[in-house]
Amino acid sequence: MSSVNKAVLIGHCGKDPEIKTLQSGARLANLTLATAERWTDKQTGEKRERVEWHRITIFNERLVDLAEKYIRKGDKIYLEGMIETRKWQDQSGQDRYSTEIVLKAFRGEIVLLSNKRDGGDGQDTRDRPVATSQGSSAPAAAELVDDEIPW
Numbered sequence: 001m002s003s004v005n006k007a008v009l010i011g012h013c014g015k016d017p018e019i020k021t022l023q024s025g026a027r028l029a030n031l032t033l034a035t036a037e038r039w040t041d042k043q044t045g046e047k048r049e050r051v052e053w054h055r056i057t058i059f060n061e062r063l064v065d066l067a068e069k070y071i072r073k074g075d076k077i078y079l080e081g082m083i084e085t086r087k088w089q090d091q092s093g094q095d096r097y098s099t100e101i102v103l104k105a106f107r108g109e110i111v112l113l114s115n116k117r118d119g120g121d122g123q124d125t126r127d128r129p130v131a132t133s134q135g136s137s138a139p140a141a142a143e144l145v146d147d148e149i150p151w
Helices: 061-070
Strands: 007-013 018-021 027-040 047-058 076-089 095-103 109-112 130-132
Touching (some): 047 061, 061 109
Parallel strands (some): 047 095
Antiparallel strands (some): 007 076, 018 027, 076 095, 076 109
């Protein structure tokens, strides 16, 4: 039996991506992504919300470039990656675990969804690329929407 490890998220960036260069010369990007679940409490009628924060690590060079050039705090993005848990030790020697979404060299995808209307950085998404780990550059999300709807 085969298995699948794939995470698909749509959310807002919590801060500008942090770009690092490893000793090997390879670059990576770290960012946080907030996803929210909203509902109305059936007993009180009160609107409720629960926000989940996700750590994202990008090892794909094309996607690192995309993150560095185009992603900013507050931007809405779609991404696909793998769920990974790392084990590490804190200063006192205690084992700690971090679970994150990883976009590896040959896996992963990012689509920039922000535009002027939904609180992004004010740039039109038509100017923004979409990148996948396969090396293709797809049209931006805004190009996939037909604004010429006859009413």
